[in-house]
Amino acid sequence: MEKVNLKICVGTMCYVMGGAELRDVIESLPHNIIEHLNVSYSPCLGCSKGEEAPPFIEINGKRVAGVSKNSLIRIIKEELRDVV
Known part of the structure; x- marks a missing residue:
């Protein structure tokens, strides 16, 4: 299966409004989830x-x-529901 492509906006507005917390969520995900993601960060979407x-x-x-942090985890799990 192909990896899920996830891009997180870290432009000023997004970063201040929670994008920084989304980066923290990604860094705390277990390896069995991370291995199925291609994560990148964008200065603006x-x-x-x-x-x-x-x-x-x-x-x-x-x-x-x-x-939000919780919705990001839910979104990732939905995309990976057939994998993990």
């Missing part, structure tokens, strides 16, 4: 001028707004 609230992520090409 181009979403900050819309009506949706930061922080933003992109998972397998789908953008998600207002991501």
Whole structure:
């Protein structure tokens, strides 16, 4: 199975609004989950001028707004439900 592509926005607005915490979540994930992720960080996903609230992520090409630590874990587990 291909790895899940996860991009986390760490631009100023996203970073201040929780993006920094999302990085911490990724660093604390167990190895059996991390090995199935391609994680990258972006200075901007181009979403900050819309009506949706930061922080933003992109998972397998789908953008998600207002991501919290708990919702990030849930989103990752949903993407990996057939793997782990």
